[in-house]
Amino acid sequence: MDSGDTPWNQKTIRGNFLRVNPLSMKLLSYAMAYWSRGALKALFLQHEG
Numbered sequence: 001m002d003s004g005d006t007p008w009n010q011k012t013i014r015g016n017f018l019r020v021n022p023l024s025m026k027l028l029s030y031a032m033a034y035w036s037r038g039a040l041k042a043l044f045l046q047h048e049g
Helices: 022-035
Strands: 010-014 041-044
Touching: 022 041
Parallel strands: 010 041
Antiparallel strands: none
16 A cells, blocks of 8 residues: 555555455545544545556
């Protein structure tokens, strides 16, 4: 998993394990919003190729 270069109020999450694990995406998104008090938003990239 890697957190890409994005503005501080958004994070792009890249990682192969997230592709097949929707629960992890939901939990990671919730945790980032909770711990940052809504200042951060998790963005997930989808790439098949």
